[in-house]
Amino acid sequence: MPGIIIAILGLISCFFVYPNESFYDFVRRDAFSIPFIILTLKWSIAYSWEHIIRKDYRKVLFTVLPFIVLNLKIKVFTNQMSSFLPPFIDTVMINIIWTCVQIIGLCYIAGKKNYRQIGLVAGLMIYYTTDAPANPLNYFRFETFRITDIIADLFLPFLIYGWIYLAENYFNEKDYKNILNSKIQVISGQEYRFLYALVAFSCWVIIYESAAFMKALTNPYDGFSSHVILxxxxxxxxxxxxxxxxxxxxxxIVISRMNTIANHNGWLYFLHYIPVLNIIVWMIFSQKPQVHTTKSENAAFYLAKHEGGINNFIIILGVLFAIWNLYGAYQYNNYRPSAATAVLLLLMFAKLINYFFLDKGKSAIISLVVLGCLGACTQILALSVSERSVFVSTMAGVLSYFFLVEIFHPELDETDRTQLDETGIAGSDETNPPEIPEAIIL
Structure with missing residues (x-):
């Protein structure tokens, strides 16, 4: 419901975009311009939604009014002071600080314990996983309509309260750290539905945003050589x-849920890492009945030998892709021979050989990811290839490490082994996680 309201407000702002306006005029536009007021209203609704649900209108008032006043005031202040800021401070630093201050204030008004730590951690996560953080310098819409803006608006309240919820319980609940750091926790359908949606969506957002940032770094006028290197x-x-x-x-979270429902299907685990398709498996796993009730049962199931055809499929598919990439690099080397293309050709060949050793040890998976990153660096630095798709595919390749390790070489982490040693294989090791707030229930 709140996401729909915010998305509608975002659509309204599309009618007040001026494509022919210069960037300087756009940035310097008055704080009381319609797009900025709509942004402030959107985030006011998102911040106060939990209090609206609880009909705590006093806290709604204390949340909305200070945010609106301060957001408008800091916009005017920034316009006046931007030319006087030190050269090593840019809008990124201001945006980060302002977002964290807002979340700390939100946690304080909500009466949360350890509100400073919660607000700082949640503020950083919210800043980097939302498309347009609630700051006075990042409200611009240069296109009249963009589907990613609508998606970001729909998920905005969920991301805000989701990360506040995780940060709050991480600092205040002794056992909650184990739930997040373990692969053998007993996770209910409701917990999985919330946790997976939050972290998976945030993961792909940060991949997309990181790709944009790394692309900017390849610009010689906007990269690490700039005066704002800090x-x-x-x-x-x-x-x-x-x-x-x-x-x-x-x-x-995915492995814990699969252990809880006694499902070792590698194909379904694979789908968790494919955008859009992961929605299907997310809905399926949310409805599955719980089979195991203790961490010990989950650990025994996890460590049991599960044969699956996906291992061979991954190796064959990887070899085919490696051959295709190797052929492309070979053709490019013939067309434009250079030392860089020769290095790229060598890296592609090494990746091809590496796929045959994925089932031999974890080091093969690590080397596969490293070779992929080196190949991307070669394309970017030596061949001047700076398409965003290169960065996204590279980050997705790094993400594949977490998938491949569980497929080829599953093993318990030190934290899980310690917990099992403490509880004993037959001990009672159930945990009772805190209730998920109504504001973020999907």
């Missing part, structure tokens, strides 16, 4: 960190 480095480190967090959480 914020560039911070931005890069944060995106890599959030990608790793969301990718590992996706793996843990």
């Amino acid at each position: 914020t560039r480095v911070i931005h890069f480190v944060m995106e890599v960190s959030i990608f790793y967090i969301t990718a590992s959480l996706t793996r843990n």
Whole structure:
């Protein structure tokens, strides 16, 4: 419901886009322009939705009014002070700080314990996993309509309260860290429906956004050579960190749910990593009845030998793709021979050989991912290939590590082994996770 309202407001703002307006005029437009007011209204609704559901109108008022006033005020302030900022501070740093301040304030008004830590962590996650963070410098729409904007608006309240919920329980609930860091937790259908949707969507958002950022870095006038190298480095480190967090959480949640429902179908696990198709398997797994009730049962099921044809399928498919890429690199080398194309040809050949060793050890999977990254770097740096698709496919290749390890070499992490040692194989090791708020139930 809140996502639909916000998406409608986003569509309204499409009628107030001026494609012929210069970027400078667009940035300097008055704070009371219609697009900016609509953005502020959208985020006000998103921030206060939990209180609206609970009919706590006092907190709604305390949430909405300060945000509207401060958002409009900081827009005017930024327009006046932007030329006086130090050269090592750009809008990225301002946006990050402003978003975290908003989430900290939201957590404080909601009366959450450890609101500073929760707001900081959730604010960073929200900033990097939402398409247009609620800041005065990033409300621009240069196209009259874009489907990604509508999708972002639909998921906005879910992402805000989802990451606040995870951060809150991570800091306040002793056992909740184990749920997120384990592959053998007992996860109900409702928990899986919420957690997988949150982390998987966030993971692909950060892949897409990271690709845009890395593409910008290839610009000699906007890359690491610029005067704002500090914020560039911070931005890069944060995106890599959030990608790793969301990718590992996706793996843990899916494997835990598969263990809970006693499903070891590698094909269904594979579908969890395919955008759009993962919606189908997400709906199926959400409705499956629970089979195992303890972590010990999940661990025994996870460690049992499960034969599956997907292993050979992945190797064959990988070999075919490697041959196709090798042929393309060979043709390009004949057309435009150079040291860079020779290196790329060598990397493609190494990937081809590597696929035959995927089932021999985890090191083969690591080397496959490394070779893919080196190939992308060769294309970007030496061959001046900077299409966004190259960056997206590279990040997706890194994501495949979490999938391939579970298919070819599944093993319990140290955290899971420690938990099993503490509880014993026959002990009672059930956990009672906190209830999911109504504001983020899907």
